[in-house]
Amino acid sequence: MTNQTKLNRRFFMKTVGAGAVIGGTMGSVSLSAAAMGQMGGMSDTVNFDAGYDRVGTNSIKFDYIKMINPGKTLDVGMGIADMDFRALPAVTEALKKRLEIENWGYELPPMDYQDNIVAWNKRRYGVDIPKANILNSLGVLDGVLSILLAFGKKGDHVLLTTPTYSSFFHTIHDARMHSAESEMKQVNGRYQVDYDDFEKQIAGGIKLFILCNPQNPTGNCWTADELRKMGDICNKHGCLVIADEIHCDFVMDGHKYTPYASLGQAYAQNSFTLKSASKSFNLAGHRTAYFYSDNRSYIDRVLDNGHQRLLLNIMGMIASNVALQHGDDYIDEQNAYLTENTRYVAKFCDDRIPLIKYHPQEGTYLAWLDCTGLYDKLDAHKKAKELTDYNTKNNVTEMDFFNGEVIKNYTAGRYVKEWVMDNARVDINAGQDYGKGGDGFMRMNLATNRAMITKALTNIEAAINAL
Numbered sequence: 220m221t222n223q224t225k226l227n228r229r230f231f232m233k234t235v236g237a238g239a240v241i242g243g244t245m246g247s248v249s250l251s252a253a254a255m256g257q258m259g260g261m262s263d264t265v266n267f268d269a270g271y272d273r274v275g276t277n278s279i280k281f282d283y284i285k286m287i288n289p290g291k292t293l294d295v296g297m298g299i300a301d302m303d304f305r306a307l308p309a310v311t312e313a314l315k316k317r318l319e320i321e322n323w324g325y326e327l328p329p330m331d332y333q334d335n336i337v338a339w340n341k342r343r344y345g346v347d348i349p350k351a352n353i354l355n356s357l358g359v360l361d362g363v364l365s366i367l368l369a370f371g372k373k374g375d376h377v378l379l380t381t382p383t384y385s386s387f388f389h390t391i392h393d394a395r396m397h398s399a400e401s402e403m404k405q406v407n408g409r410y411q412v413d414y415d416d417f418e419k420q421i422a423g424g425i426k427l428f429i430l431c432n433p434q435n436p437t438g439n440c441w442t443a444d445e446l447r448k449m450g451d452i453c454n455k456h457g458c459l460v461i462a463d464e465i466h467c468d469f470v471m472d473g474h475k476y477t478p479y480a481s482l483g484q485a486y487a488q489n490s491f492t493l494k495s496a497s498k499s500f501n502l503a504g505h506r507t508a509y510f511y512s513d514n515r516s517y518i519d520r521v522l523d524n525g526h527q528r529l530l531l532n533i534m535g536m537i538a539s540n541v542a543l544q545h546g547d548d549y550i551d552e553q554n555a556y557l558t559e560n561t562r563y564v565a566k567f568c569d570d571r572i573p574l575i576k577y578h579p580q581e582g583t584y585l586a587w588l589d590c591t592g593l594y595d596k597l598d599a600h601k602k603a604k605e606l607t608d609y610n611t612k613n614n615v616t617e618m619d620f621f622n623g624e625v626i627k628n629y630t631a632g633r634y635v636k637e638w639v640m641d642n643a644r645v646d647i648n649a650g651q652d653y654g655k656g657g658d659g660f661m662r663m664n665l666a667t668n669r670a671m672i673t674k675a676l677t678n679i680e681a682a683i684n685a686l
C-alpha cells in the first residue's frame with residue numbers, strides 16, 4: 220500500500236466514524252466528512268514539499284511586498300507569518316460544498332464547533348477547555364484587544380517579554396496603553412526570562428502581561444517550570460496573564476508545548492488563553508479565532524465591556540471546524556516537514572553563511588537569526604543613522620502602520636532588511652521590530668518548501684559573498 224493510499228484509508232476510516240457527530244447548520248447541503256471522503260477519495264494531508272505558488276493571489280507575503288517595493292525583484296517572501304502549503308483538502312471540500320448554497324445571510328457556527336475546539340485541545344494536549352467559556356474572535360489580536368480594554372484603562376502599561384511578536388505593540392497602542400518591555404537574555408542559544416526584572420516591573424504596578432507561548436519570534440516552547448515562575452509572580456501581584464498560544468500546534472521534533480492554563484487552577488483562574496485553527500492550518504485570511512478562561516467572571520467582564528462576536532465569517536467557521544476534526548495527520552506531517560526545514564537551514568548557515576548564526580526553534584515556524592556579523596559587515600547602525608539624518612533633513616516621509624505620514628526612519632534592522640531585499644531578492648523581518656533585544660537579529664519564516672528555502676539561502680549567501 221502506498222503512503223497516499225494509507226492516508227486516504229485513514230481519512231476514510233476516521234471520517235466514517237466521525238460522520239454521525241458531524242452535524243452543522245448547513246440545511247440540505249450535508250457537510251458530512253464521510254460523504255466527502257467517499258466522493259472525493261481525499262487524503263487528510265498534502266505534499267508539503269510541493270509548496271504552493273501564491274504569487275498573484277493578493278497575498279501579503281508576495282504580492283503586497285512586491286507592491287511596496289516597486290522596481291525591485293522578489294524571489295522569496297519570508298516575512299508575514301503564514302504558510303506556502305496546500306490547505307487541508309477536507310477544508311477545501313467543505314468550503315466548496317458550502318458554495319453550493321447560494322445564500323449568505325447570518326449564520327450560526329456549525330453546531331459542533333465548540334465541541335471540536337474542546338476535543339482538539341483534549342486530544343492533542345490533554346487539557347479540558349471550559350466549553351461554556353469559549354468566545355469567538357475575528358483574530359487572536361482582536362481577542363487580546365478586547366481583554367486589554369476590559370481589564371485595563373487608557374494609559375496603563377502592558378508587560379511583554381522581548382523580543383516578542385511585533386503586532387503586540389500595535390494592539391497595545393490601539394488600546395491606548397503603553398508597552399513595557401522586560402528584555403530576555405539568550406543563554407546558550409535559548410532565551411530566558413529575566414525574572415528579577417520581570418517581577419520588578421510587575422511589582423511596580425503593571426497589571427497586564429501578554430505571554431507568547433510558544434514564543435514568536437524566539438521559538439521558545441516554555442517549560443512548565445518557566446511558566447510557573449512567570450505565573451507565580453503575576454498571581455502574587457495581581458497581574459492578569461493573557462496567554463497567546465496561537466503557535467501551539469507548531470512544535471518541532473523533540474519539544475513540547477505546555478498550555479499555560481494546564482498548570483493548575485491558580486494559573487487557569489487568573490488567565491485567558493487565545494488560539495485559532497487559522498494559524499495552524501493557514502486559514503488566517505478567514506479571520507476566525509477563539510479564546511477562553513476558566514474564570515467565568517473574567518469572561519463576563521469581557522462580554523460586559525462590549526466584546527460581541529457570536530457570529531464569525533461563515534467560511535472561516537466551517538474551515539476551522541473541519542480542520543479541527545480532520546487535521547491531526549496534517550499537523551503532524553507539517554511539523555515533521557518544518558522540523559526538517561529547521562535542520563536544513565541550520566546546516567546551510569553553519570556550512571555556508573558563517574555571518575548568520577541560527578539555533579533552531581523549539582516551536583513556531585519562525586527562524587530567529589543572529590545576524591550580528593552581517594549587521595557589522597554592513598555597518599548597519601552607522602548607515603541607518605546616516606539615512607535617518609538625511610531623511611529628517613530633506614523631509615523624506617512614508618506612511619506608517621497607522622496610515623500617518625512620518626519621516627522615513629531607519630533602524631539597523633530595517634537597513635539590513637532593505638539590503639537583503641535589494642541584494643538577495645528575499646523579504647525577511649527586521650529584528651528591531653520585535654522590541655528590546657531584537658537588534659542584530661532578523662526573523663525568517665520557514666513555512667515554505669525546501670526549494671524556496673534553498674533559493675533564499677543561496678541568494679543571501681551570494682549577496683554576502685559579493686560584499
Ligand SMILES: Cc1ncc(COP(=O)(O)O)c(C=O)c1O
Nearest residue numbers: 300358359360361384435465508
Ligand atoms: C503570536 C501571534 N499572535 C497573534 C497573531 C495574529 O493572529 P490573528 O491574525 O489571529 O490576530 C500572530 C500572527 O503572526 C502571532 O504570531
